[in-house]
Structures are given as C-alpha cells and as structure tokens.
Amino acid sequence: MPDAGKGIGTFHMPYHVEKGGTYLKDASVLAGLGCIGRNNILVTPEFGPRVRLRALTLDAEIPSTGPTAFDPCSDCDDLCRKACPQNSFGEKLYHSNDYGQEILPARDGSFSRPVCNGQMEEDNTVAREQTVEGFDDPVKVIKYCRNCELACPVGKN
Ligand code: B12
Ligand code: SF4
Ligand code: SF4
Incomplete structure (x- = not known):
C-alpha cells in the first residue's frame, strides 16, 4: 500500500512477470542503464551484464531517461x-x-528459453549440500550457469 501522507508512496513490485512484476531488462533499457546484448540480458557500460535487477514502484511521475x-x-x-x-542461441x-x-x-x-532452462534444471540436479558461512546446517548450493x-568482456576492467 502507498505510504500516504509521508512523501512519495511506494508499492512492492513482485519479481515474477506472471505475478504482476515487470520485464526488468526492458525497463532498464528504457531507463537508460544500458542495452540488451546479443546474450539477451542487459549490458551496462560500467559492469557489463554482471548486474542483478530489482524494481520498486513509486507513486510519482518521473520522466524516463x-x-x-x-x-x-x-x-x-x-x-x-x-x-x-547448450547452444541456446543456435536457431532463430x-x-x-x-x-x-x-x-x-x-x-x-x-x-x-526452454533450452536455457534445461541447463538450469541440470545445474539443480548436480547441486550438493555444502557448509556455508551464516548457516548452522549444510545447505544445497545451486551454481546456475x-x-x-x-x-x-564489457565492464571487466
Ligand atoms: C523467466 C526468467 C528467466 C527464464 C527465461 C528467460 C527469458 N528470457 O524468458 C530462464 C530460467 C531461462 C532465465 C535464464 C537466465 N536468467 Co533470467 N529471468 C527471468 C525473469 C524472471 C523474467 C524474464 C522474462 O520472462 N522476460 C520476458 C521475455 C518474453 O522476454 P525476453 O526473452 O527477455 O526478450 C525481450 C528482450 O530481449 C527485449 N529486448 C531486446 N532488444 C531490446 C531493445 C530495446 C530497446 C528494449 C526496450 C527491449 C529489448 O525484448 C524481448 C521481448 O520482450 C527475469 C526477471 C524479470 N522480472 O524481468 C530474470 C532475469 C532476466 N534473469 C537474469 C539472469 C542473470 C539469468 C541467467 C544468466 C541465469 C542466472 N544464472 O541467473 C540466464 C540468462 C538467460 C539469457 N541469456 O537470457 C537477470 C538478467 C540480469 C541482466 N543483466 O539483464 C534477470 C533480470 C533477473 C535479475 N533479478 O536481475 N531467466
Ligand atoms: S559478449 Fe557482450 S559485447 Fe559481445 S556480443 Fe555478447 S553481449 Fe555483446
Ligand atoms: S545455458 Fe547458460 S550460457 Fe546458455 S543462455 Fe542459459 S545461462 Fe546463458
């Protein structure tokens, strides 16, 4: 719910598109953060594609860059x-x-998407429990591709 009477209200933005979230990469491009690369993810001048995106909805009109x-x-x-x-980009x-x-x-x-997702499922299958700092018991660590x-190479320097 918006935080009425205390400045600009904020709304929680769900992560998944099917639950009401937004297409974070497209939104980032429209916000001037970078471009969609030939890897289908956002590539920024500063960090290349090595960024993770989250969104917050504000109850305010702000012009897009x-x-x-x-x-x-x-x-x-x-x-x-x-x-x-997996050669996920092998066919148009x-x-x-x-x-x-x-x-x-x-x-x-x-x-x-299904071919890439197949790699994620494989990564899940081979994941093993490991001792991780901050957890008392071993936890399953999935190292997704x-x-x-x-x-x-963008942003590596
Ligand atoms: C579902 C999902 C997946 C699915 C399906 C991916 C897909 N493309 O559909 C699977 C599990 C396969 C997946 C894989 C990965 N994902 Co993913 N995924 C998502 C999620 C939740 C939704 C994406 C979605 O459904 N998009 C809609 C489909 C229809 O569009 P699309 O295929 O992306 O194609 C659009 C763009 O290419 C765009 N576009 C192309 N050119 C241009 C030009 C302009 C000007 C504009 C405006 C747009 C534009 O238009 C296309 C059509 O709309 C997002 C989070 C979110 N809420 O956005 C994260 C997200 C995209 N994933 C992310 C990541 C990192 C990955 C992986 C590397 C896995 C990993 N280890 O984390 C791989 C990379 C796959 C790849 N190369 O694309 C990050 C990307 C960060 C970044 N730098 O962009 C996101 C944003 C999550 C995050 N919190 O940061 N993912
Ligand atoms: S490696 Fe980076 S710069 Fe090269 S085509 Fe892929 S996304 Fe673009
Ligand atoms: S399988 Fe790995 S390299 Fe290929 S598109 Fe998916 S995340 Fe990228």
Missing part, C-alpha cells in the same frame, strides 16, 4: 553465445511478423 546509443555488440565476436553450453525462433514487434529476444529472435554473462 530513454534508451542510450550504447552498443558494444556491434564490434564483438559473439563471445557470449560461443560460451553457451521468433520472427517480427509472428511476434508483432521488431524488438525480439536476443535482438535477432534466437534465444531459446552464467556463461553468457561471464564471457562478455
């Missing part, structure tokens, strides 16, 4: 895609005509 011209992918040899263990699955818009996943419509993120 708008997208920037930042585009590191135009001079890159697709290091992100080559690092994918989305076409502008079918999708009703020019903006497509991974720019050219080649990102396969981040190859398309970690292979990107």
Whole structure:
C-alpha cells in the first residue's frame, strides 16, 4: 500500500512477470542503464551484464531517461553465445511478423528459453549440500550457469 501522507508512496513490485512484476531488462533499457546484448540480458557500460535487477514502484511521475546509443555488440565476436553450453542461441525462433514487434529476444529472435532452462534444471540436479558461512546446517548450493554473462568482456576492467 502507498505510504500516504509521508512523501512519495511506494508499492512492492513482485519479481515474477506472471505475478504482476515487470520485464526488468526492458525497463532498464528504457531507463537508460544500458542495452540488451546479443546474450539477451542487459549490458551496462560500467559492469557489463554482471548486474542483478530489482524494481520498486513509486507513486510519482518521473520522466524516463530513454534508451542510450550504447552498443558494444556491434564490434564483438559473439563471445557470449560461443560460451553457451547448450547452444541456446543456435536457431532463430521468433520472427517480427509472428511476434508483432521488431524488438525480439536476443535482438535477432534466437534465444531459446526452454533450452536455457534445461541447463538450469541440470545445474539443480548436480547441486550438493555444502557448509556455508551464516548457516548452522549444510545447505544445497545451486551454481546456475552464467556463461553468457561471464564471457562478455564489457565492464571487466
Ligand atoms: C523467466 C526468467 C528467466 C527464464 C527465461 C528467460 C527469458 N528470457 O524468458 C530462464 C530460467 C531461462 C532465465 C535464464 C537466465 N536468467 Co533470467 N529471468 C527471468 C525473469 C524472471 C523474467 C524474464 C522474462 O520472462 N522476460 C520476458 C521475455 C518474453 O522476454 P525476453 O526473452 O527477455 O526478450 C525481450 C528482450 O530481449 C527485449 N529486448 C531486446 N532488444 C531490446 C531493445 C530495446 C530497446 C528494449 C526496450 C527491449 C529489448 O525484448 C524481448 C521481448 O520482450 C527475469 C526477471 C524479470 N522480472 O524481468 C530474470 C532475469 C532476466 N534473469 C537474469 C539472469 C542473470 C539469468 C541467467 C544468466 C541465469 C542466472 N544464472 O541467473 C540466464 C540468462 C538467460 C539469457 N541469456 O537470457 C537477470 C538478467 C540480469 C541482466 N543483466 O539483464 C534477470 C533480470 C533477473 C535479475 N533479478 O536481475 N531467466
Ligand atoms: S559478449 Fe559481445 S556480443 Fe555478447 S553481449 Fe557482450 S559485447 Fe555483446
Ligand atoms: S545461462 Fe547458460 S545455458 Fe542459459 S543462455 Fe546463458 S550460457 Fe546458455
């Protein structure tokens, strides 16, 4: 609920899109934080794709910065895609005509959500319990694939 009478109200933004959350990458591009790379995630000039996004809804009108011209992918040899263990970008699955818009996943419509998700399921299966600082008992630590993120050279320096 908005915090009425105490300045600008805030609303909790659910994380998942199907529960009322927003498309965080698209919102970030529109807010001028970076661009969607050929790895289908937000690439920022400062940290490359190695960022995690959260949103808070404010009860206020704030003008959007708008997208920037930042585009590191135009001079890159697709290091992100080559690092994918599942070849999630191997086939063009989305076409502008079918999708009703020019903006497509991974720019050219080649990102396969089920194929990438298969890697996440594999990562879950091989995860083992480990002793972790701050926890009394061993906990299951899942090391989800981040190859398309970690292979990107942007922001590494
Ligand atoms: C569901 C989900 C998944 C699913 C499906 C992914 C998908 N693309 O659909 C699975 C489990 C496979 C997944 C995998 C990963 N995910 Co994920 N995922 C999400 C979640 C919850 C929703 C994404 C979604 O449904 N998008 C809608 C679909 C239709 O769109 P899309 O495929 O992303 O394509 C759009 C963009 O490409 C965009 N676009 C393309 N060009 C342009 C240009 C402009 C100008 C604009 C405005 C938009 C735009 O338009 C397309 C159509 O809308 C978000 C959190 C959130 N609430 O946003 C995190 C999120 C996207 N995931 C994230 C991450 C890090 C990952 C992984 C690296 C796994 C990991 N180790 O964490 C992989 C990377 C996969 C990849 N290369 O895309 C981060 C990305 C951070 C970043 N730097 O952008 C997010 C934002 C979570 C977070 N809290 O930060 N994910
Ligand atoms: S590795 Fe290259 S093509 Fe992939 S997101 Fe980074 S700059 Fe773009
Ligand atoms: S998270 Fe791993 S499996 Fe999914 S697209 Fe990136 S590199 Fe491929």
